[in-house]
Amino acid sequence: MVGVFYWSGTGNTEAMAQEVAAGIKAAGQDVELKSVSEISAEEAAKYDKLALGCADMGAEQLEEGEFEPWYTDLEKTISGKQVVLFGSYGWGGTWLDDWAERIKGAGASLVADPVAINGEADDDGKAKCQELGKALATA
Numbered sequence: 001m002v003g004v005f006y007w008s009g010t011g012n013t014e015a016m017a018q019e020v021a022a023g024i025k026a027a028g029q030d031v032e033l034k035s036v037s038e039i040s041a042e043e044a045a046k047y048d049k050l051a052l053g054c055a056d057m058g059a060e061q062l063e064e065g066e067f068e069p070w071y072t073d074l075e076k077t078i079s080g081k082q083v084v085l086f087g088s089y090g091w092g093g094t095w096l097d098d099w100a101e102r103i104k105g106a107g108a109s110l111v112a113d114p115v116a117i118n119g120e121a122d123d124d125g126k127a128k129c130q131e132l133g134k135a136l137a138t139a
């Protein structure tokens, strides 16, 4: 079972999460798709393969009110897990680079490059999200 857990304010990252989940299923793995409001970090820590998504908020940051505390909890137990990252941004788009460094620093393995999409994913963006899911499922 692969976990796809995300934070999305206006639905763009949520739509990406659905495509990532579709890619995981297409690769033959079961998937649990949830917003971080629907699953505790403790529950999420039970998954060995995690696709994590968060929109670019604040000033090139993870969303601070809900996602950052959730992820900070998860990070304590993320060592050794296989992870991919994705999210939607508006004008910057560097938050996933910082997050990727954080993931590696916590001892998890990033199995593919993060996927950042400007605004709403078009068909090409959706395909990238599906590929990301497949990469995690088959890693």
Ligand SMILES: Cc1cc2nc3c(=O)[nH]c(=O)nc-3n(C[C@H](O)[C@H](O)[C@H](O)COP(=O)(O)O)c2cc1C
Pocket: 007, 008, 009, 010, 011, 012, 013, 014, 054, 055, 056, 057, 058, 059, 060, 061, 088, 089, 090, 091, 092, 093, 118, 119, 120
């Ligand atoms: C309060 C707020 C802060 C934001 N800060 C950034 C930012 O620092 N850099 C950026 O590229 N986009 C920023 N954005 C734009 C969002 O990342 C963008 O609209 C994205 O598509 C939202 O994804 P979502 O639909 O999953 O919430 C911000 C949006 C809001 C509402």
